Amino acid sequence: MSGHSSYVPGNGVSKWVDARLPLPRMLYDSFVTYPVPRNLNYAYTFGAMLSVMLLVQIATGIVLAMHYTASTDGAFLSVEKIMRDVNYGWLLRYMHANGASFFFVAVYLHMARGLYYGSYKAPREILWMLGVIIYLLMMATGFMGYVLPWGQMSFWGATVITSFFSAFPLIGDWIQQLLLGGFAVGEPTLQRFFALHYLLPFMIAGVVILHIWALHVTGQTNPTGVEVRTESDTVPFTPYATLKDALGVTVFLIVYAWFIFYLPNYLGHPDNYIPADSLKTPSHIVPEWYYLPFYAMLRAITFDIGPIDSKLGGVLTMFGSILILFFLPWLDTSKVRSAAYRPWYKLFFWLFIANALMLGWLGSQPAEGAFVIMSQMGTLYYFGFFLVIMPLLGLFEKPTRIPNSITEAVLEKKAGKAPAETGSQE
Template identity: 60%
Template sequence: MSFPWANEYKPSHPLMQWLDEKLPLPRFVYNAVGAGYPVPRNLNYMWNFGILAGVCLMIQIVTGVVLAMHYAANAGVAFDSVEHIMRDVNWGWMLRYAHANGASAFFVVVYIHIFRGFFYSSYKAPREMIWLLGVTIFLLMMATAFMGYVLPWGQMSFWGAKVITGLFGAIPLVGEPLQQWLLGGFAPDNAALNRFFSLHFLLPFVILGVVILHIWALHIPGSSNPTGVEVKTESDTVPFHPYYTAKDGFGLGVFLLGYCAVLFFAPNMLGHPDNYIAANPLSTPAHIVPEWYFWPFYAILRAFTADFFIIPAKLMGVLAMFSAILCWFFLPWLDTSPVRSGHYRPLFRKFFYVLLVDVLVLGYCGGAPAAEPYVMISQIAATYYFLHFLVILPIVSSIEKPAPLPFSITEAVLGKDEGAVLTSNPAAA
């Protein structure tokens, strides 16, 4: 984002002057996260979760690289190598728990970040590319997390891999060859474990690359804000540092307290006990379930129990599960309301809260057994999920009468006093 009132980088130390001349890295950092980056002055704590997502990604990369030094991607010894990390490697138990719970923390932060984007319509022009890259990051996260769940090679790891890769077999003509190509055989075994380990190690760096593009795209139009009103004058902004570095630092401290509380006092709270049993292809678990962050989409997958004309139920479930995320790519064009913030869209706000409850219901049903009444509830919730994005949202954006917007960000923060109006609206002077 380029503003005429943005501070320019002027290094005072001779070493920094020389470095900035030869390699303008200090200037880049200053303009990206320093006083040279003006940010709307009214950002609330919901805007902390982008930074928290970046912290979670770095935790996953650092702990993952160290764990990879001790892990053996071989079906015969993979489970034992994880136990070796837990019992024999110095601080191995902490690294393994930090990585496992870090994945859950990452998804918690990203889900909040996404739903903040839903509420404040962060996908609208001129920020469509930021949103599209964000959805791409989420898809890469899901692929990475699935492959990582397979690596401990416990019962849930093995049977989760078998069920999820079996979904590709539902695709007509190319499904079976594609499934065999993914697994390197006819069932999860040594070849599949090696492939998943390689991809699980590689994809976080791909995610990091897309995150850099995501941040780059963000700096072109600048951050959105709770009012949805664009920046007009210098009084609408404050430098990112020290105002938001301090605010993000406080949010990071609160996040790390919660993360460390789970890590040290309840590290297995979000895991499945069956995954502490070595993988056995001859013993099917009573209830196969993925990690909790996949549950809403798993519920949509299981909601299809009958064939739709010539389309098998399994294929319909697969298509619906992927479509549940792919429809997010079209949000910038499905929501045509000129107002961004849900605070000024009363009808949209009601349906947003219904969607939030609907996703929570899908998550609960996804972790429940594939039996009634959970299947029927999943079907109702899945139907509403798609209706919200494909039908309700376009209609609401067309018929809704939004509340009056503030003239500027400054007016929204300081109120309609004379000083605020004169500062934010030169025409009123």
Template identity: 75%
Template sequence: MRRERPIYTPKTGVERWFDTRMPLPRMVYDSFIVYPVPRNLNYAYSFGGILTVMLVSQILTGVVLAMHFAPDTGLAFISVEKIMRDVNSGWLLRYLHSNGASFFFIAVYIHIGRGLYYGSFKSPRELLWVLGCMNFLLMMATAFMGYVLPWGQMSFWGATVITNFFTAIPVVGDWIQQLLLGGFSVNNPTLNRFFALHYLLPFMLTGVVALHIWALHVVGQNNPIGIDVKLPTDVVDFTPHATVKDALGIVVFLLVLAYFVFYMPNFLGHPDNYTVADPLKTPAHIVPEWYFLPFYAILRAITFSVGPIDSKLGGVLAMFAAIAVLFFAPWLDTTKVRSAVYRPLYRLFFTLFVANGLFLGWLGSRPAEGTYIVLSQLATLYYFAFFIVIMPLLGLIEKPRRLPNSITEAVLAKSNAVEKSS
């Protein structure tokens, strides 16, 4: 039983005029004022709003930086230095954009983890989840293109190594590589292509984010206990209850970002990228940005051939499969209970999955040799096993804890427990 929502009523002549021609105030009122949200949402649910703020910030700073950037191999590195030194507040824009990319990924990884933990991908939110995975894929493509633009040593060699892996794809691999590079090596056409795509993809991402938010408003917000709204008291208005909580989460997140921007702006970057690209000097250890390291470790973990699939193609397939498997999570998880709060076994395996993801990130930063390769293979095995083996089997063998009858009952039970303990 859902609570009856107030109906928007224009109060002034201007509002009535707009409402009859373009009901934007009505849409804002219905979607962001009286829109019902579960009353037990915690701060983990603030990362949707945080991601929206970060997307806007990245687009705004990126557009201004593009006005001063020169997508030419002879000028790109110098133009970045000019932005830092000669453009008014250019250093701030550049550090906001570069560190913002890292914090964008921090927020999206937490957002994905929250979805997996609380079962936000399960029916009826499958399409919502798939759209979110599409956002993640577009983010990764945008970030990779942007990483090449400063034209430092790691930018150049990272682009060389990653685009070279496309040649492992049978029949079309060489064509894909040449299409990306604009030739047979990383050069001026490559930089121009990557600059154009890096500028374009965020606007495509904005469109998919809009669809993601639309889908969310159609099926409704999930909640930490993972049960549907049953009572009028299970929900509260989006404003002020959710907006105040989201605002606090956004402020805290931006304060941490500001600390990095003002006090340690280069901490998340690679030192080699502060040297101009030199095709004749290969860095000792080529690595991507930190947020790609888990997938880079999976790429390098495949050192063996399976039938006609050699190690190079196997690594490329494994890396893309690591992203693709996320799309199928709604159908791989067979349990009817959404939230890990009531699934002790799943909570254990999920904790190991998070630790394994962090471990893969560390392995991606290590040389591809000796024990590191073996550990990468074991960590990769668990990554895929979590989705393909553990999630389907747990739905058959796990005995979840008893679910509360309603969100209100869970909230009141928690409140009573806190009162008794105090």
């Protein structure tokens, strides 16, 4: 996908800079003339949304940190002061709090698109794995940020989540104490979480740069899953991809603004507007909505598995549900990338999406009765999709005819031709 640079410095200063630090040339080659498949659709705009949201979160977070007090006595009051006394503090706080939710909305859509179009397959394994690392860093950052307001759900959420680590034999208690800075959630915990919450977004930005670099090395995938073969298969990144990205980001930001100004607390929990009280446990402790599917899988393990008790089994299931994503490029044995040409995979994929949404709902419900049974069934399908369905479909599924090139797919679409009889990818 790389080739000879077409960048031409416009004046003497540009020539001088280009000869010593060719940053303008790199940006021009990466975001202007960089060739992308000509059939990219709006599902490929989620990366731009994530980049915008990362910048929003870092910018608002830096300003909020200037007014925040990382102490058990002052944290809750400092957040109230930001809301009431700091100029536009309410806006910054709502942008940051809702920005976390919209960051996860974009990343889940981005990952779903990758699953549907096979963006994790060779030669893009490292690209996918870097994306999973970004996701893990986001989860850690989001959890620590949720603790900082020091409301009831912040305190008890931190108490419950950090207690999971005690389930690991030998090292569990040591890890828990390291996170807490003691034997219980308190001021050392708050200070550590504040420091890490401030640091991790910059680590995310660093991994994002590696992610984009890996993308430019291997090239962008496309809805057909066919690799670029000729120059006619591509168009310049600007204006073709940038206009799509601009429209997608604009619509995304309009919805984001709607929540900020009209539903600012809709995605949060009302108990977090009550100061933390270690003597008063909320009736139902739940994490933020974007952790709920994993919380449901954690609570689904209500039985011992040999020497592994139910608590450790639940923790291993929760962490395993994320770590399994690292091995996705090797679990999918099909040579066909895109689900557009895989009828059975497409069916199981949408069942997987429905199952993930169901697990999210179950994570918000009490861990009792039918909710536990449904969570166990949802957990079984989640792991079955990766460990059983994906490997077997690669052996037995018969894909529909795949176009010989991206250009051919575009021309067929314009001509309104339906997919022809079955065949296989080269």
